[in-house]
Amino acid sequence: xxxxxxxxxxxxxxxxxxxxxxxxxxxxxxxxxxxxxxxxxxxxxxxxxxxxxxxxxxxxxxxxxxxxxxxxxxxxxxxxxxxxxxxxxxxxxxxxxxxxxxxxxxxxxxxxxxxxxxxxxxxxxxxxxxxxxxxxxxxxxxxxxxxxxxxxxxxxxxxxxxxxxxxxxxxxxxxxxxxxxxxxxxxxxxxxxxxxxxxxxxxxxxxxxxxxxxxxxxxxxxxxxxxxxxxxxxxxxxxxxxxxxxxxxxxxxxxxxxxxxxxxxxxxxxxxxxxxxxxxxxxxxxxxxxxxxxxxxxxxxxxxxxx
Amino acid sequence: xxxxxxxxxxxxxxxxxxxxxxxxxxxxxxxxxxxxxxxxxxxxxxxxxxxxxxxxxxxxxxxxxxxxxxxxxxxxxxxxxxxxxxxxxxxxxxxxxxxxxxxxxxxxxxxxxxxxxxxxxxxxxxxxxxxxxxxxxxxxxxxxxxxxxxxxxxxxxxxxxxxxxxxxxxxxxxxxxxxxxxxxxxxxxxxxxxxxxxxxxxxxxxxxxxxxxxxxxxxxxxxxxxxxxxxxxxxxxxxxxxxxxxxxxxxxxxxxxxxxxxxxxxxxxxxxxxxxxxxxxxxxxxxxxxxxxxxxxxxxxxxxxxxxxxxxxxxxxxxxxxxxxxxxxxxxxxxxxxxxxxxxxxxxxxxxxxxxxxxxxxxxxxxxxxxxxxxxxxxxxxxxxxxxxxxxxxxxxxxxxxxxxxxxxxxxxxxxxxxxxxxxxxxxxxxxxxxxxxxxxxxxxxxxxxxxxxxxxxxxxxxxxxxxxxxxxxxxxxxxxxxxxxxxxxxxxxxxxxxxxxxxxxxxxxxxxx
Numbered sequence: 001x002x003x004x005x006x007x008x009x010x011x012x013x014x015x016x017x018x019x020x021x022x023x024x025x026x027x028x029x030x031x032x033x034x035x036x037x038x039x040x041x042x043x044x045x046x047x048x049x050x051x052x053x054x055x056x057x058x059x060x061x062x063x064x065x066x067x068x069x070x071x072x073x074x075x076x077x078x079x080x081x082x083x084x085x086x087x088x089x090x091x092x093x094x095x096x097x098x099x100x101x102x103x104x105x106x107x108x109x110x111x112x113x114x115x116x117x118x119x120x121x122x123x124x125x126x127x128x129x130x131x132x133x134x135x136x137x138x139x140x141x142x143x144x145x146x147x148x149x150x151x152x153x154x155x156x157x158x159x160x161x162x163x164x165x166x167x168x169x170x171x172x173x174x175x176x177x178x179x180x181x182x183x184x185x186x187x188x189x190x191x192x193x194x195x196x197x198x199x200x201x202x203x204x205x206x207x208x209x210x211x212x213x214x215x216x217x218x219x220x221x222x223x224x225x226x227x228x229x230x231x232x233x234x235x236x237x238x239x240x241x242x243x244x245x246x247x248x249x250x251x252x253x254x255x256x257x258x259x260x261x262x263x264x265x266x267x268x269x270x271x272x273x274x275x276x277x278x279x280x281x282x283x284x285x286x287x288x289x290x291x292x293x294x295x296x297x298x299x300x301x302x303x304x305x306x307x
Numbered sequence: 308x309x310x311x312x313x314x315x316x317x318x319x320x321x322x323x324x325x326x327x328x329x330x331x332x333x334x335x336x337x338x339x340x341x342x343x344x345x346x347x348x349x350x351x352x353x354x355x356x357x358x359x360x361x362x363x364x365x366x367x368x369x370x371x372x373x374x375x376x377x378x379x380x381x382x383x384x385x386x387x388x389x390x391x392x393x394x395x396x397x398x399x400x401x402x403x404x405x406x407x408x409x410x411x412x413x414x415x416x417x418x419x420x421x422x423x424x425x426x427x428x429x430x431x432x433x434x435x436x437x438x439x440x441x442x443x444x445x446x447x448x449x450x451x452x453x454x455x456x457x458x459x460x461x462x463x464x465x466x467x468x469x470x471x472x473x474x475x476x477x478x479x480x481x482x483x484x485x486x487x488x489x490x491x492x493x494x495x496x497x498x499x500x501x502x503x504x505x506x507x508x509x510x511x512x513x514x515x516x517x518x519x520x521x522x523x524x525x526x527x528x529x530x531x532x533x534x535x536x537x538x539x540x541x542x543x544x545x546x547x548x549x550x551x552x553x554x555x556x557x558x559x560x561x562x563x564x565x566x567x568x569x570x571x572x573x574x575x576x577x578x579x580x581x582x583x584x585x586x587x588x589x590x591x592x593x594x595x596x597x598x599x600x601x602x603x604x605x606x607x608x609x610x611x612x613x614x615x616x617x618x619x620x621x622x623x624x625x626x627x628x629x630x631x632x633x634x635x636x637x638x639x640x641x642x643x644x645x646x647x648x649x650x651x652x653x654x655x656x657x658x659x660x661x662x663x664x665x666x667x668x669x670x671x672x673x674x675x676x677x678x679x680x681x682x683x684x685x686x687x688x689x690x691x692x693x694x695x696x697x698x699x700x701x702x703x704x705x706x707x708x709x710x711x712x713x714x715x716x717x718x719x720x721x722x723x724x725x726x727x728x729x730x731x732x733x734x735x736x737x738x739x740x741x742x743x744x745x746x747x748x749x750x751x752x753x754x755x756x757x758x759x760x761x762x763x764x765x766x767x768x769x770x771x772x773x774x775x776x777x778x779x780x781x782x783x784x785x786x787x788x789x790x791x792x793x794x795x796x797x798x799x800x801x802x803x804x805x806x807x808x809x810x811x812x813x814x815x816x817x818x819x820x821x
Contacts, residue, residue, distance in 0.1 A: 002676060002677050002678075002679075004677075007734070007735075007738055053651070055650075055651075106478070106479065106482075106644065107479045107482075107483075110479055123648065123650075124478075124646075124648060125647070125648045125650065125651040126645075126646065126647050126648060126651055127478060127644060127645070127646040128644070128645045128646075129641070129643060129644040129645070130642070130643050131640070131641070131642040131643060133350070133642055134348060134642040134643045141775045141776075142775070144775060145771050145772060145774070145775035145776070148771050148774075148775075149767060149768045149771040149772075152767040152768075152771065153764050153767055153768070156763060156764055156767060157764070160760060193776070193779075193780055194710050194779065194780060194783075196780075197710060197772055197776060197780045197783050197784075200768050200771065200772050201717065201768065201772075201783075201787070203768055204764060204765040204767070204768035204769065205717075205765070207761070207764045207765070207768075208721075208724065208761040208764070208765060211757070211760045211761045211764060212728065212757050212761060215756065215757040215760055216757075219753070239735065240731075242731050242734075243727055243728055243731040246677065246727050246731070247720075247723075247724045247727050247728075249673070250670050250673055250674075250720055250723055250724070250727070251717070251720035251721075251724070253666065253669045253670060253673065254666040254667075254669070254670055254716050254717065254719055254720045255666075255716070255717070255720070256666075257662050257663075257665040257666035257669060257716070258662045258666065258713055258716050260662075260665075261658060261661045261662040261665055262658050262659060262661075262662040262712075262713065263654065263655055263658030263659070263662075263709075265340070265655055265658075265709055266655075266658075266659070266662075266709055266710065266712075266713055269710065269713055270713070273717075
């Protein structure tokens with residue numbers, strides 16, 4: 001039998017609770033500092049603006065593109081290569097322009113490109129424009145989506161298991177979201193609505209692992225009435241460890257293929273998922289159940305056995 | 308027999324799925340990010356619609372008061388959608404109020420020399436709602452005339468309109484066509500105002516005139532090259548609403564012009580106006596820009612005319628479409644424009660399919676190596692999952708987007724997780740010295756509640772995403788949800804059926820390759 005995890009494995013997760021908590025707290029603090037100081041490369045989805053992606057017949061110096069279109073754009077703009085330095089594709093980004101209508105702006109850019117750089121036969125691959133109003137609407141939506149998902153999950157677990165389990169699961173999920181966001185901020189990739197979808201998926205995914213473990217705890221509680229919380233949590237974690245590792249590895253493989261071959265558009269999404277799977281697996285093993293243990297054993301009058 | 312029934316169910320589901328899938332090209336709906344096309348989110352400026360409503364009330368009220376011989380000093384527009392009427396010697400307030408009430412105006416305030424009326428809130432709401440629904444109708448007409456296949460035009464929220472044009476390759480033209488207000492108006496030029504009075508910082512015009520410009524724009528930069536001011540009599544003689552038809556024709560110099568024809572009522576007014584104003588100039592104004600102001604040489608009784616000026620064949624065609632389809636009751640502003648070219652969409656499809664296949668192969672290899680024969684059974688379940696998911700996508704008419712493809716890949720991970728849970732459980736039970744049959748049954752039973760709990764919470768996240776997401780993200784939520792549901796069937800029911808078939812064939816099976 002091929003096994004990644006030995007069947008008689010017995011890791012003392014609960015015994016190392018302090019180490020895990022410290023690691024997580026440090027990671028959360030670092031993430032918060034990174035997010036607050038470095039911030040995100042926020043895409044136009046949330047702040048508004050215009051992005052035009054142009055494909056040329058051959059690679060072209062960015063300066064030439066800049067000279068060609070600058071008469072058409074009254075404000076600051078950024079030009080960069082899309083998908084590598086030698087790429088023949090160029091992204092033009094304009095922060096929200098207050099005076100021009102979105103429509104005028106894209107018309108002008110197109111007209112300038114085709115008249116000035118016709119030798120490189122420019123073709124517009126993509127135009128994305130978001131007005132400031134739509135941007136702030138999307139920002140609100142993303143926030144509420146996150147909030148409602150967490151509340152929904154909290155309620156479901158509280159009903160199916162125990163209220164405390166629900167709270168601990170949400171603590172672990174919040175932990176995942178903060179650290180994933182920190183890693184994303186470090187990566188400098190663009191934060192857009194698709195990446196927000198990835199975060200929600202990470203939430204759902206990380207929860208999968210946690211629930212499998214809670215489920216085993218519930219089962220073991222019924223089976224062995226006299227287990228202490230420490231024994232209960234340790235044995236449940238160890239029994240499900242093999243499954244946790246195998247599933248995480250498999251999903252990681254699938255998303256890795258998405259990250260490597262899925263193309264530029266989906267790259268940020270896949271990156272977020274990869275980080276989320278790692279953090280989510282860690283939090284399921286070392287945070288969710290551990291927090292349950294810490295809360296349960298903190299109350300002095302709590303009986304030593306798990307019920 | 309139970310097993311036969313199970314195979315029957317599996318067969319029906321798979322054949323049903325295949326029925327919807329084949330041929331794939333025609334049955335799956337691709338999102339705009341994959342097939343290319345344009346997504347527009349627009350808001351209707353309903354304030355402007357209200358203002359023009361007040362403008363027209365002011366104009367009509369003035370005429371009514373004159374006709375009824377009720378003395379007044381002035382009728383003018385006041386802030387916040389209200390109308391102020393000034394008294395003059397011998398004015399009877401009661402008569403004025405009576406006239407105003409015919410226009411659904413309610414008295415708001417009065418002073419010694421004037422009285423102010425406002426539009427009541429019901430009328431304000433009605434004007435706003437009508438502006439949006441009319442805009443929707445006009446935009447639909449224009450797109451129909453333009454000829455785009457399977458357009459989506461729908462209202463969102465209070466004053467927003469979503470337009471999706473799959474496969475549209477010339478977004479600039481489409482935006483212009485959809486977004487142009489296209490209010491065509493005919494005015495008389497006020498010949499008594501000397502042109503010198505109109506230039507400079509403070510042009511002065513008589514109170515019943517309006518000042519408009521004949522502008523020439525640079526096409527590339529949008530800069531105004533020249534703007535010639537003209538004083539026009541405020542009274543609108545005719546509007547585009549009276550048009551019956553508009554077509555592209557060619558002038559004697561072979562330039563494209565837009566020829567129009569009035570409906571009978573409009574033609575009569577046009578004839579009257581031209582007859583009584585021979586020698587004066589008639590200004591043809593489109594969206595507050597004077598296109599031309601030809602001299603009226605004689606009465607035009609045929610009800611036909613043309614708009615000339617700097618058209619290309621394309622812009623002339625578009626103007627004709629817009630005039631035929633009618634004007635927007637209020638300007639629309641574009642809030643969001645996402646246009647993807649067809650070649651980029653194709654690239655995304657290729658990348659997405661490649662990533663899915665590689666992901667699928669990696670997972671299958673892992674399963675086959677790790678769980679041997681059982682892993683292969685799980686792989687069969689995985690392929691079934693793929694088929695059922697595709698079938699569900701085709702059957703439900705859901706849209707597949709690029710994030711949706713990512714959802715498909717994730718679903719593979721989730722589907723296989725169910726099998727991992729079951730197999731790990733069976734391994735555990737085998738270790739506890741249970742018989743193969745027993746371990747197999749307990750494994751499936753115990754893992755099932757876990758699978759349900761885990762999937763329901765993932766579904767919660769997916770449903771929330773669907774509620775709050777936009778186009779592509781919605782696509783992701785849909786494939787993820789469908790995939791989750793499909794996986795409950797394929798990873799649990801289908802694989803169990805396969806196992807049962809093998810185990811029942813040799814009842815005293817001693818070992819299982821897992």
